[in-house]
Structure formats: structure tokens, C-alpha cells
Amino acid sequence: MTGDSHDGINGQSEAAQIQAAVGTHVEIELLTGSGDSEPMAVDVVPDSDADFASGFLGVGTPLAQAIVGQCAGSRVPYLKADIVEVRILAVTPSLDSPSGDAASSRQAVIDEAVSRSNLADTLRLALAVDVKWGDYDPEALEENWNK
8 A cells, every 4th residue: 555545534545535416326424412413424515406305415604614615524513403514425426316396396485485575465464445445255266376
């Protein structure tokens, strides 16, 4: 064995270890102040492809910012709720890719929320008009809102 390279985590030489970055699969442990740990595996992706529920962590999130640039074996301070540290167990090239429609799914949820908010505002106005001037049908507004 040469002095330039010695065994790192999982038998890899330190020179061969890859850093967590967009396009990598990262296995981590979230460590709490009480010593408990929770394993997690994520693929780091551009924010537009993020879908945490499916294991795709956006690079702009605080957790991704903490682990990007780190190699397996690193321990990184991370203070969120009861979590105090992240231990990086493995970093490998990502074999999975996001479905590509995460951004459109998020936009659809936003559009639906805005539509519901607008409907609620319109119904409040309709009820106020109905109470003051009468003959206004808020139920018809709701029934025909998304038609």
C-alpha cells in the first residue's frame, strides 16, 4: 500500500471516495441529542426535481446543504428539532432518477390551493351580499366553480 492512498470506509481508498452532490445516492443516519439514530437514504437532485416522499432531496434544502461535499464517514453538525448531527454512511452514484413531473405536481397542488382560497373568498363575499341585498346563491357558485 502506498502513502498516497489508504483504506477508507467500505474498503474504498480516500482518493476514490465520492462526495455527496447532485446525482448521488447518500445513505445517512440522523443522530439525536439523546443518542438515538434514524437511518435515511436519499438521492440528491436539483430543487425542481425534489420529491422528498419518494427519496429525492432537493440540493437547496438545509439537509442537502449540510451533506453536499461530504464523503462517507463524515459527521456533520445539523441542528433541526431534536437532530444534532448527520453521519454519512455511504455515497454512491444515483441509480434512480426522479419521475420528472415533481415540479408540475407541486404546481398543480399550488393551483388547487389558490383555487380553493379564491372560492372561499368568493363565497364569503356572496354570503355578505346575500345577507345585505338578498337573492344571491352561494351554493351555485361553489357547484360551478371549477367547470
